[in-house]
Amino acid sequence: MSDDFELDTDDLERRMDGALASLRQEFASLRTGRASASIVEPIMVDAYGSLTPVNQVGTINVPEPRMVTINVWDKALVGKVEKAIRESGLGINPQTNGTIIMLPIPELNEERRRELTKVAAQYAEHARVAIRNVRRDGMDKLKKAQGVSEDDQKFWHDEIQELTDKHIALVDKALEGKQAEIMQV
Known part of the structure; x- marks a missing residue:
């Protein structure tokens, strides 16, 4: 790898973690039939x-x-x-x-539960978009870097993509859990 270029993957990961934390906060505000x-x-x-x-x-x-x-x-x-x-x-x-x-607090009816799962899916999509924006920012920094060999660019590209895939999977898992919680009678 090139000695003069080092991408700050910790910063990218911290920003992606922020998108996940925001998603969890939005999920907590959704009423699931339990009093809060x-x-x-x-x-x-x-x-x-x-x-x-x-x-x-x-x-x-x-x-x-x-x-x-x-x-x-x-x-x-x-x-x-x-x-x-x-x-x-x-x-x-x-x-x-x-x-x-x-x-x-009244029981949620089936129709309301379905509406809430759609809202949860929208929150998850916003989190995915935020994560992809962080990915795009990392890729832009990589493209603008001077004197980075093709091999190094490929290495950093793969690192950023791996981080993105990991965080998107965490969003999907959180959404799946929240939708199951909402649909639980």
Whole structure:
């Protein structure tokens, strides 16, 4: 190999790992029928004259697999929190018991499960595109390098392709696992 050219494969791998980490984060936000505190976190409540995240007006708990509870700290805000949940588009009907709002998470129907698997596939495709963009960047650096022999170019080309194939396979495996989790009844 040439002494004057060394491609930073660690940087390429770190960037591809970042695409995988982002994918896992997106997968975590998909509702699979199990209760999670993260499904109510984006909800904003009109509290004290300004929009406030629901987790700043009460404690969010998941006491059982299909139930999220919000223990509202200020009794005057219970109605506003309940209204914000109804208007959030989650499709969950809150039930109030004093300052505790219970959110029973309904079973996902077959149609909704199929929609979620398509969303998961879109997330995976975005991750694949990000990985391929990192690959393209590495290939561009290789092409622009001065004085690299054909043998060295072939070696680095194969290294970049191997990294790409490995990460694409990890994306496919993560997608397969998430789709199985979504379709599980």
